Amino acid sequence: MSDGTGETRQERAEREALARLDAEEERARARKATGPAGQQVGAPAGWYPHPSMANTLRYWDGQRWTDQVAPGPAPAPVRVEKHGGPGVVTIAAGILLAVFVMWFIYSMEHSNDDLDCANQNAERAMNGQPLLDCGN
Numbered sequence: 001m002s003d004g005t006g007e008t009r010q011e012r013a014e015r016e017a018l019a020r021l022d023a024e025e026e027r028a029r030a031r032k033a034t035g036p037a038g039q040q041v042g043a044p045a046g047w048y049p050h051p052s053m054a055n056t057l058r059y060w061d062g063q064r065w066t067d068q069v070a071p072g073p074a075p076a077p078v079r080v081e082k083h084g085g086p087g088v089v090t091i092a093a094g095i096l097l098a099v100f101v102m103w104f105i106y107s108m109e110h111s112n113d114d115l116d117c118a119n120q121n122a123e124r125a126m127n128g129q130p131l132l133d134c135g136n
Contacts (some may be wrong), residue, residue, distance in 0.1 A: 007015070045062035059068040091118060117134035124131055 043060060043062070045060055047070065048059040048060050050056040050058040053069070055072040055075065055117060057070045057072045059066045061072075110126065117132055121131045
């Protein structure tokens, strides 16, 4: 049966299948003819990074990839920077902490002395004795 173009359904299906096959073959040829870094044919012949193997080179003959492969350049070493020791901020923070701890200990010792003196003066006042000089 014709669809108005003089072509039967079967003929049209065959024509479409052939067109799909031709398109697939053209895509396959284009993939094979794609050179280094996706360039089309015409890239200069030479060794290029292998597209699917790390640290490996593959030879492009100017038209297509060959089966020749070679080890690629070694990866660059990772540099780890070493610090020369604690920084100025760390040292300053340590000194400030030490000063604070010493002040805290000193103030705790002297606040106890003042409290003892105040307690003694309260007791002396109740007994009618003269008060002590607590240094305040």
